Amino acid sequence: MDTIVLGDVEITRVVELPARGSARRYIFPDVPVEHWETHENWLAPTFLDPAADEVRTMMQTWLIRSQEGRTILIDTGIGNDRERPAMPSFHHLHTHYLDELAAAGVRPQDVDTVICTHVHGDHVGWNTRRTDDGEWRPTFPNAQYVISRADFDYWNPANGHRTRSGPRMANVFEDSVAPVHRSGQTVLWEGDHYDIDAQLRIEPAPGHTPGSSVVWLRSGSDRALFAGDLLHSPLQIVEPDDCPTFDEDEPRARDSRRRVLGEAVDRGALLLPAHFPGPGAVEVRRAGDRFAVKKWAAWR
Template sequence: MNTDTIELGHVTVTRVREYYGPLGLPPRGFVPESSEDVWTAHSDWLRPDFADGEPPVAQVALQTWVLRSEGRVVLVDTGGGNHKARPGTPWDRQETAFLDDLARAGVKPEDVDLVVNTHLHGDHVGWNTRLDGEDWVPTFPNARYLINRNDFEFWNPANGHTSVLGDGNAGVFEDSVAPVHEAGQVVLWEDSHVIDANLRLDLAAGHTPGSSVLTLASGGDRAVFVGDLLHSPVQIMEPDANSCFCEDAGQSRATRRRLLGWAADHNALLVPAHFGSHGAVEVVRDAGAFAVKGWAGFAPYTPGGEG
């Protein structure tokens, strides 16, 4: 079963995997501003979890974080989805057992109260909807979908914005965002949004204009679900190194440094969207950058293997 659970204060966090394997890019194609030195110096633990094969290929996870807080079920990001046209990605028109794995974690679609999309790239919103005949319908019929207004406006094709992805996010708004909006299930928030006493959303722009982070503060525990603020652990050691998918390079660097600093200073667990292995990490300050302090208690899984 591809699930695992930890407790943070009064919140239960469960990881449900959709995909874990090669992205189809070399490590420095994925994070082009990273140095060869950082990949070499840390190869003993970056391989095979974050780079594997010869020549090496970046490894990524698509996974959903299931939070149970104050009696409600909250999903953080919904992966790639099934049957979605995503040319050039490993999750193009995929057919996975994601909903079965979600059920094994104790969650049926109708149980979900809130869906958080940290941003509106196709690998974060795919299970917002499912195919019903020829129509895309909300997968989680009783949920409110929390989407930052900046991203909703940026990715809405009616507004004519251009992206560093070119047409790499084409069709995503139409098949994974518009249907839940038309169903009246979307809540558009702006600078911040309080979910409950344990959970708060904040704008963390740069990767996309509406990229957001979800902060968990419960009891003495702290965690921050950072979406694509970190695509790879090399961005901990080299925080100014953006991935190839960031819309605003300067803003991405500033946001990443700010949140890495907050996590280090508050002993908070960083929970990126795409880390495989143990999935989440604690960091410390290290000579103007940061270093790995330790990994979360999630059971590790390996590329292509079972968790």
């Protein structure tokens, strides 16, 4: 299991589904193929399968443990037993995510805080699990679930928003968000930031969803940035204006991506997006009006 230590904080990558390919034209339908061809020499084979014309991604979450004893999850993946008719790869999954957490030494009752970078089906799924009585109940009984108010309101079917994702979000709010809210475990944050503790701060990065956010870690002289779905592929480091089909508001997503990448450079932060396979985390540098890979993470 991949682990890295920054300051007095240990970060562990908890994988729900290993790297796999999805059709490039499905994930990035509006991105010119020339962008992929230009960068194929370093994107392939880890992030791109040119022969199959597929982008390779991974379903993973981040476990944070500090010397003070805090246990925090950033995002919770897809979850098991979900009805996802418009998302076949998420439909009725049976993964070993909780076993992976156990292998990292964490039981559901040990988790203090769950941070949802945004409300999409592959980031909130293990918020809940189906119990023997057929009900969806919080997976982490002692945790606060920190969710942006903007996303909570946007994806709540009661509010009747028309969304770009449409059917892809069927049942997500009902089975993965509403139950933890009914249990009284949600913190719905708003404003320009929300502090989890002295080391972790959530900041808005809207566009992918209205309430999409990033999580900054500061421990000693080390910095890390948990970027959620600000990036789906390393291509977007070098081509930050390229958007996937999943971005609700592409102009805002581009602005957020450029701004946050610049802040990561300025703060010397290790960037941890939600879906990068292989090394999974990266330091970036400026390259004119764009960005480039400076160094991939070294896990142990």
